Amino acid sequence: MKFEYKKTFRFSELESEFVAISEEIEALKFPKGFLEFVLYALSELFANVREHSKAEKVSTTVKITDRNCLIDVADEGVGFKKTYTASGIYAKDDVSAIEFALSGLSTKNLKERGFGLYSIRKLGEDLGGTLTVESGLARAIIRENTIAFVHRKQKMKGVRVGIAVPVKSLDFYKVIGQ
């Protein structure tokens, strides 16, 4: 099995690109629960870009082989810190803003929880993979339930999220329901 998609497209094309990628991925054969994971992760990342980024362009890479899967979505929008600030939530720096996003702090309603990255993190951990989140001057690498922060030398615009996981079965609905 080999699937490769790499493209930079306009913000307005998020929906059509999601449909195009998904239709190709659905034709592949995966272990139980893995297709659900791929579509879930990609849809949540695209939804985050659409809801928060204010970006003009989005870069997406999806690479899947028999053994490994990589999903990488980057936008050149406002980034986490500004998104939280606009919602009245103070993040002292980019590290805090990433921590907020990973913990599921919602920008919409403090009595709810933003689930995009929070649930992707849980799924990635369940699969034994690595999640990388970058925004502004911070990069977080999440592996085996630990987060390591690295200071970026150059400030990046927007947000980049990369998920690298082995292709294997998972109890998708159980993990999502936790």
Place this chain on the structure above:
Amino acid sequence: MKVDMKIEKKYLVFRDEAREILDGIKKKAGASKQASVLLDFACVDFFSRSFVDEFINSVNKLRESRIEVTFTNLKPSLEGFINTVQATKAKIQREVTAQYDTKR
């Protein structure tokens, strides 16, 4: 008043798609004080969690306005996914409310 509405998309990903459905229902229900809406999901193969989260909020808003919404031709996996998101939302609400109560 009875309203039938068919969702034509295969993938429902974004929150604004849920809001579009809500607006479509409101438009069809018009000024009716009590309406019953049948949403047909025969074409739909995929929901994102973001879509479902917003969709649940939209359906609840409609019910508050005395518009009853029922689903038809919903694939079992999608129905299961809605139930999972609904249960998770309820659980989070309970946790957050408990946190607020403890802080008070």
